[in-house]
Each structure stands twice: as C-alpha cells, then as structure tokens.
Amino acid sequence: MAALGEGPAAGAGFFPPLSAEDEEQLPAEIESLCMACYRRGVTRLLLTRIPFFREVIVGSFACSSCGWTNSEIQSAGRIQDRGVRYALAVKSRQDMNRGVVKTDSATARVPELDFEIPAFSQKGALTTLEGILDRAIAGLEQDQPDRRKTDTEVAGKIDRFISKLKGLKDVESAFTFILDDPSGNSFVENPYAPQKDDALEVTHYRRTAQQAALLGLEAEGSEEDSADSAEDLRNEVLHFSTNCPECNAPAGTNMKLVQIPHFKEVIIMATNCDSCGHRTNEVKSGGAIEPLGTKITLHVTGPADMTRDILKSETCKVQIPELEFELGMGALGGKFTTLEGLLKDIQGLVEKNPFTLGDGSCPDKAEKLCAFGRKLQQIVEGQMKVHLVLDDPAGNSYLQNVYAPEDDPELHMERYERLFEQNEELGLNDMRTEGYEADSSSHR
Template sequence: MSAIGELEPVRGGPLFRPLSAEDEEQQPDEIESLCMSCYRNGVTRLLLTKIPFFKEIIVSSFTCGSCAWSNTEIQSVGRIQEQGVRYTLAATARQDMNREVVKTDCATARIPELDFEIPAFSQKGALTTIEGIIDRAVAGLEQDQPVRRAADKDVAGKIDEFIGKLKQLKEVDSSFTFIIDDPSGNSFVENPRAPQKDDALVVTHYRRTAQQDAMLGLEVEETDENPADSVEDLRNEVLQFNTNCPECNAPANTNMKLVQIPHFKEVIIMATNCEACGHRTNEVKSGGAIEPLGTRITLRVTDPSDMTRDLLKSETCSVEIPELEFELGMGALGGKFTTLEGLLKDIRNLIVKNPFTLGDSSTPSRVEKLQEFGRKVYQIMEGHMEAHFILDDPAGNSYLQNVYAPEEDPELKVEHYERTFAQNEDLGLNDMRTEGYETGLTSER
C-alpha cells in the first residue's frame, strides 16, 4: 500500500526536502500496512527527502508490534541520468571497506576475483559502505543455510566456503576489484582523496544499450521527420517543453536553442528555471558528430581577464589543473557553456560542498584539505596564482575562447590526437559499423 500520491508539499514547499536535523517540519508520514511475516497490521514510516549524489529518495521503515518484524529500504525517485555509470575500485587496504557507496536497486555489484555478482533489482537501493554491501550479501547467503544443510550437505558446504571467502575480503589481505555498474547513472562510490584524483577508482560513463533502456522503462520514440528540416527550425526559434525541477521536483519549463559558437560549431543549449524554488540549471549538447580526433586544450592562466573567456565543456570532456593536483572526470558537471570563472566556481562548489566530507562522518584533516583547495581556486580566479587549465575531450566537442582570434593566442595551446581503444570504447565507437551497408539505390542505365 502506498500513499505517496496523497502527500502534499509542506506549506507550498517542495515535496522532497533536504535532510536536516534543524527542519522541524520534516517528519515521516505513518501508514498502516500489512505485516508480511504474521499478516497483522503494522506501521510503515515514509520520509521523502533528498541526499546529494542520490537525488530524491524515499526512506521507508516498517515495524510490526505483533511479531516485532522490521524492515527498512531506500527507493530512488530521482530522474534517470542520460548516461550510465560504472565505478571500478581496486581495493588494497582495510580503509577501502569504509568508502561510502550509494547503490540503486537497478545497479549491479561485482567482485570478479570471486566470480561474485549481485544482479540488478535483486536488492533494494541502499546508502552504505563496501563492507556493508559484503555483509548484506553474506547475510543473504546464510539465511537459508540450515535448510540447505538438511537437503544437500555438499551444496551447503560449498556455500559456507564461499561465505568464508567473502568475509575474508573485508580484511583485504590481498587486493580485489569491486565494481558498481548502474545504467541509471545514480550510483556513487566515495573518493576519500577528493579533490585529488583517486588512482584506485576508475569512473566510466557510457551510453545505455536498448536492452538497458528497456530494463529502466525508457522508450525511444521513432520519428519520420527529415533531420535537416528539424535542425533548420531549431536555428530560428526557442523550443520549450515541460519537465520537473531536478531540485524540488516541481513542474518547470525547459528552453532549448541551437546556437552557433564563433570559430567553432553549433551547440544545443538547454536552460531550466524553476519558479517554485528558484533553482536554475543549464546544459549544453554538441550539435555535431564526434570529431575524427580528440582535442586537448591547455590555457596558461596569467591574468584575471582570462576568467571572462567563453568556454564550452561537453559531457565527454575532463578538466585538469596540475598545480592543484586536481582532475575532474568526464561526465561530471555535465555539459556547460559558461566562462572560465563560471566553471571554476562550479568546481569549487562541487568539491568544497561535498556531502560525504561534511557532517558527522568528516574528519578535521579532510575538511581543512578541502578548504585549502577552495582558497587556491579563489586565488586563481582573482589572479593571485598562476595555473594551467586543461580541457581534454576525446570527442573533440569542447572549446575555449581565443581572445586574439583569428590570430594565434600565446597562452592557449590546442592539440589534436588519436583516441585510444579505451576512449573509443567509452564513446561507443568500437562496436559501431558504418561500412558494408547497402544503400538500397540502384543505378539506371
């Protein structure tokens, strides 16, 4: 039984409110529900809230006063991201077991060394740690062991042996690989070295297959319109369509416009402005195809005027600032058409306000490290610190303004390079075949 559709925003505010101990109005809703253990009535408590990196969630807790059975789970109600995400962690130390993990119900968890996999939709979504995921798997395997020992001792013995291997993983006596693969793009694995790059953690964003879209309930609409006619229409008007605010989930409008960037190419800019909570967001998509070569743009920031340079960062572009030992992987922050100052502000907010390094779970050393990072970013923005700003886009769809155009910019270096096999794999190009297809046209003699 669900009463989510009957819930109303508190005093005209958002339905999903940020989780805060100071918010006295944020109270769970209680619903009388059937206990699946004793089939008597119990109480389900629902809390509609949102946590960073997990979007909006419903935290539910059931307790039965008759048989004392209880159950808790998390359901994600946030929007499905445009790309799936895969986190690959090489666990080498006991501290890796404490990494916080957001695992949605459609995510798959794997440990290749043990040939172990938790399939999608076999568990409810959870905010936990790597150790918690292993403990949860152990508990699930141990649950039916008494029945297995009575029915088949050999099978029960093999499962006991496997459970022992899982428990041994938590001691990290030898390294192993932990993989979270989420087609919805809403899972997350903590980087304890933020804002520095974590060499042990590889984050890969990928395009979903048709099967994964179907699994998530997504449907691609087919159209018979001429693409050339559609693009021509986009050049002359601003399109508007209905959507929901990514912050408060209230109805909002998104504007879309095809824009020509001087000395570059056409891009599609989408902007959303929520009248309910005031949240604004903009996103940029490349209007063209993937370029034959990747592009690496390096700018030496020497003057505060560099902060006004226009910048286009596509979804496939990574950002690096060597002086700060900082690297932002592709897919983070999405596509943006802004200025260099605007992107640095977004990076600073993303790192300094990282919720996994704030609150009760944070340590003074980690907080100080993040605050020092924020101060250095501010020094670069004010022109008190020289730095190199690097945009690396394997798809070749990113851009940084040359203020001397059409002349050469002495502080700007643009390099074109051949993509690696791994980069082509991330872009979905290795399995793409465009040769050997019949056009269906025959020549007349």
C-alpha cells in the first residue's frame, strides 16, 4: 500500500474537491473501539478540499451497541502565515445559522458572559454558531447529575450559566462572538458575500512567540541572517520544494527579487504543480513599510485600462464602490498582475464560496454571486464604468500610470497618516527602532 503523499498525483487523489453532486466521493470506513462501551464501532474519514478554503479531514465515529457518536474536523493544510480573529456582532436569530470552521487551536469567546472555550479543549468542528453553543452546553451538562449529589451549590451556579447560554441561542439580547485562531485556519461565514458584512470584523495578525510555540513552530532566525539571505537572492533565482496549495502534491516554487521601475524592490514567488497544472504567483514587498499609507483610485473607463499593471500587497484592501464590494487585507495574498487579472481572481474567489454551494446553499445567495460575476465581466468588457480603490496602509501597492512621466487624468494617489488601529494591525505600535545605543550606555 502506497504511503500518503507518495507519487505526483497523491495529493489530488486524497483531497478531491468537495461537491454535493459527486456520488463517488465516499468516506473510508475503519472498524474502531468505542471508548464508551468498549465494543466495536465504525470510524468514517473523508479527506476533501473545500473550495475557497483549504484541505480538511472530516471524521465521525458511531457505535451501534451503545449509540455513542462523535465527530471532528482537522485542517490538512499548512499553518497560515498569520493568525486570524473574527468578531461577530450577533443581533438576530439568523446569525445563529452562520457557518463556522473552528480548529483545535482556536479560542471562542463571548465577552458579555465572560465565557471562553480555550484552545485545544475541543476537537475541530465544521458547524454553525448555534452548534458551537450547543456543544458548550452539552459539555457543561455532562456531569451535572453527579454534581447535584456532591456539590449542590456549584451545580446550581452551572445551571444558571447554562440558562444564560441557552438565552444566547434565542438571541434575547445582542452579544459578540469572537473566534481567535493563531494558526489562521478558522473561518466564520459572511452571508452577504460578495458585499462587506458590517457585523463581522476580520483581523489578521502576527503570532506572538508563545502562540508560535503552542503551535509547535520554530523560532524565527535573527535579523542579520535574514539580511544576508536577502542579499544572496538579488542575483539568483532561488528554487525550493513545497506542496501544491490545490492538490497538496509535491511542487516547486521559484523566488526572485525584482526591481519595479518607478516603484521599489519586491519579491516574486511562483509555484507550478506538474500534478494538477495549478500555477500561482505571489508578491511580497522587499522593502520597509512606508511612513505613510497609500490610497490609489482609478476611474475605469474602458477595456484599455484592463492592461494596467497592478501590484497588490497582502496588506492592501480593494474596493469597488459602485458594486458595494470590499476585499479585505490578506485575501488573495500579494499579487503582481494586470487589472483584468485582478478582477478575474476576485470573480473566481467569490464564486467558490463553500457556504453558497451544495444542498445547504440559499438560492438568493447563489443568484447574488452570479449577478456580481456578470457585473465584473461587464467591467472587463468595458460596458460598465467604475472606480477601483487600492487602500494600502503599508504603502506597498502600485498601479501603473500609462501616461508616465505625465500625470494620469484617471488616476489619483493619496498619501495619509495611518490610524492607531492600522499601526496595531501592522505590528508597528510595539516596534522600537531608535534609542538602543542610549539605553546600552545607561546600563554600563
């Protein structure tokens, strides 16, 4: 029997795309020991790839003797470059039906009740917000009969707290649900996609040393080693092995430092998978964060604008006001492409939303996505005039001026002072780069 990941097409075979119409995508069944009655039960494992998300392993156990069941979900992909934090303002009963992907390393909190589900205290789950609360209630109720016999006071306090959790399910009053995952592999559904959800705030952040250690990640190298490595890359293309982000098969990635005319130095990384044919490129800034943020606004007037070069950094937000569309920081990563390529990537991103596919999808949501895709196609074909806004607080994004060195009448660039929240998201508030020499002298 071949080992997992062996051969060029192993990843594609083990992680087929998730599809409601694929009847051949059946889970593997393994006979297992039931930990409740110690008899034989059945474990079912489904290795699949959720579109717009990543590879996951869905597992469930059922015992026909005692009726005990259990289920969990595990991420089969890599740990993301940044952690993610979702803050959802729950105001109606409909919010309880939002899809939630909660990994083992995620922490769930409700500040109004001072309630927290710590990381690694529960198995990962693909569920809803109501399912998260049901799981917490079931865990608290599990030992209540024994507590009522041994400690009635503690049992009474837990009963009152369970009643408050059940009140959250009925949304008797508005509350905040926070899902914080340093691995970056958790997710909370936006039912209004592709429009922005005002009730949902998504923040990507850099992990602390404690969070990295909790995830089993090695400490980063010194700044001097990083500077030496960057210097060596200036005159050569670096090739290293990795896994394909689509099929998880072994693939190769090329990395090169490139100087963009009239802009700055960037790092371009390109991945090519011989197994499934997937190709992708990602761009990261090779310089420092700029002192001022940059907001670039382009009035798209025709098909000729589709050939403009665009450098979208991973800290850049993309907005199309006429469509009430906003693409947050971190989405699509860094890209060096054309305006047409960026619009095609956005179109593919919103069409593959897993919560609008399959039997559980809502026809209204699917129709909204189709209508949004048609409007994007009209922009590409020059049938609709819109404004494209690139808002990058790090100042590392770029949009080509086709009239250079003259001013572009359809292109407007604005530099602005970053807000405290933007500096916090970029990790600049706690960064200190001056005064070390004075501190060293005072300690001598």
